[in-house]
Structures are given as structure tokens and as C-alpha cells.
Amino acid sequence: MEKHGVRRIGVLTGGGDCPGLNAVIRGVVKTGIYRYGLEVVGIEDGYLGLIENRMHVMDPTEVSNILTSGGTILGACNKADPARYAIWKDGQWTHRDVTDEVIEHYRRWKLDALVVIGGDGTMAGANHLIRHGLKVVGVPKTIDNDLPETDITFGHDTAAATAADALDKVHTTASSHHRVMVVELMGRYAGWLALRAGVASGADVILIPEIPFRIDAVAARCVERSKHGKRFTIIAAGEGAYPAGGEMIVDHMDKSSPDPLRLGGVAKCVASEIERATGLESRSIVLGHIQRGGTPTAFDRVLGTMLAHHAVELVMAGRFGELVVFRGGKIDSVPIDAIAGRIKTVPADDPLVQAARSVGTCFGDDRTVGPRARAATISADPRQDSHSEPRRPD
Ligand code: F6P
Secondary structure, X not given: OOEOOEXXXXXXXXXXXXXXXXXXXXXXXXXXXXXXXXXXXXXXXXXXXXXXXXXXXXXXXXXXXXXXXXXXXXXXXXXXXXXXXXXEEOOEEEEEOOHHHXXXXXXXXXXXXXXXXXXXXXXXXXXXXXXXXXXXXXXXXXXXXXXXXXXXXXXXXXXXXHHHHHHHHHHHHHHHHOOEEEXXXXXOOOOHHHHHHHHHOOOOEEEOOOOOEOHHHHXXXXXXXXXXXXXXXXXXXXXXXXXXXXXXXXXXXXOOOOOOEEEOOHHHHHHHHHHHHHOOOEEEEEOHHHHHOOOOOHHXXXXXXXXXXXXXXXXXXXXXXXXXXXXXXXXXXXXXXXXXXXXXXXXXXXXXXXHHHHOOOEOOOOXXXXXXXXXXXXXXXXXXXXXXXXXOOO
């Protein structure tokens, strides 16, 4: 069946990988072939495959048995921006616009449309290609859950489950050794991952970029817990968390990437500051790319399948330039450029932040509630603090 002149579509996975990508690829390939009789071309390594002309016609057997596997069978790349492609030349990175090559390869493969699966960088690339006349539909992915216009991105649920599992495991060793354990989680400039994983595992302290922390408040919570017989503290720290008046900690710059800044190091700093301020033995752990791997949760497989189906429906309806989203429990779509240059951060009054505060979670700011609240907020030197009466939530 041919509709809107569409007979052959390309599919690619751009940006960093995340659990559920294979569920989306499978959904696009099977919906395209079985439901609409399309040919589906798999583009290898995100936009890099379009730049280097690496793609192949896919067969349904290629996507058989991949629903439950992490990663992406097509490969991914978070560096190949067609408008600003990084090339290593004479000992340094230079950039070149390779849009013409991309368009040539798109035409040579007789692609009528592209389904691009990716995060903000991939969607910026999609917008660029749309402006150059290519027909594109987007599917949002990221473990960070920081894309606007969608309630959740696939991959986030699995990453939060993985991070919560790691925090659970750290609980037992922290308890055995009476230590403060600071676990650094991904998420870039948004705290969704640290917030959800922290709440899921009952972390005592959650540090996120949206709520700058005071190290004395965090240290006071650790000391207060010790005084009440809880001789360990679990801290879930988003990699973008930073102290009030301070800055996010940059691990390194990746000059080959369109988004070169890589965060990292906050857990180490927080752990050493706490140990210095309180004398409590403190350790840091960076969970890193483990959060991007593994078997997707049932939620992510279902969401990925629904998004994929809808993406192909949009293509067949000729609704190019749209991004499939999940809002209010339903699949919907918005223009891809609606998310350009925007990120979705955790609102200070997010229901999950409020719920966490109600059960006594410390965010390292002045608004911590519960029996240990005053200890965490009034003392500049946590060692001098004394037990105080509970106060009511704000
Ligand atoms: O956006 C996903 C993400 O995993 C972030 O949470 C993290 O900051 C970044 O990618 C790491 O990127 P890379 O894989 O290039 O180190």
C-alpha cells in the first residue's frame, strides 16, 4: 500500500543509547512492513550512517527477538551532527557541514521519509534536515527524561529501576560499615533520574540540579541520623547537582560532540566534604553507563512499541515534522521544533518532590521537613547540633 508517496522509510537511532531502542526499531520495522507493506531501511550509527552511506534494507527476521534486549541493533552515535560534523584533522577537531552528503544518500536509497529516534541533539539534527526538505518523524528517547512536551521518555523507567537497584544494594554495605554512601547518577541538567531512583530506594538525601544544596544541611542530616541510631546515610546525587552559590562539576569536554560538556564528580566532592565536616566515613560511587544498559522494563517495551506504531502512522498520514509524545496516558504528537533548545527540569513543587519531603527526604536545602528538619537547617556546624522537635511540613 502506498500513501502520500511513501514506499520506503529509513530508521535511525541517534544520540546516546538507552533501553527500549530495540523495541522502537522492532515496532517501526514490523508496523511498516506488516501493516503498510513498506520497505524499511536501517541506518547504521545514527546520522553517521546517513553521512557515510551505511544502511541496509531490513527484514522482519532482523528484529525478531530484540524486544527484550538493551542497546540498539542499528548502533548509535552522539557525535554526527549533519550541520556541524566533527572531523579529526592535523591533531584537532574541525567541523564541516555535511548536509549535502546526507541528502544525496537519502535520495540514492530512495527514502521517502525518516523515523529518527533520539534526544534533543538528534531532534535538532532532524529540524535541520526538515529545513532542507527531508521528511522526518521523531521518536523521543533518553534516560534523562528531560525532553519537554512528553510526560516520560522511554528508557527512563529502566534507568531509574537500575539506579534504584544499585541504591538498594549500597544500603546493605552502608549499613554494615556505618558509612555515608554518595551515589552519583546520570541525568545531565535534570534531576528526574536521581529523584525517581532516590525515592524508589528510600534514599535519605536526594541532590538534584533544580534544588541547589547546602553541604552543611546534608552533613547535618548524616549526623542527625547517626544520633538516632541510623549509622549510615544513602545519598542519591544527580550528576548536575551543585551547591547553592556554586556550579555544576564538569568532568571533561568532548570536543567531537555537538554537546561537548560531560558532567561528573559531584559524588566525590560531596563525600569528601561530609567526611571532613562530620568525621563520618564517606564513600562515593559513580554508576555511570550501567544506567543506559540492560533489559528494558515492561513499561519501556510497551511505551516503545506504542511510540513506534504511532510514528509510522504519522508517516502514512503525511504528518511530517512531528514528534510522537506520551501525555496524560495517551500517545500524541507535537511539532519537532516545539522542543528545540528546551529541556524539561524538575519543578520545585513537583508532586514527587513534595511526597519525598513529606516522608522526610532531605534535598539539602532549607525546606526539609520531618523530625530531623531543624537539625538539618539551623546548624552551621552539624557536630554542635542537638535533637530538636519535629515541625510540620510547609
Ligand atoms: O543523555 C544521556 C546521558 O547518559 C546523560 O545522562 C549523560 O550525562 C550523558 O549522556 C553521557 O554521555 P556519554 O555517553 O557521551 O558519556
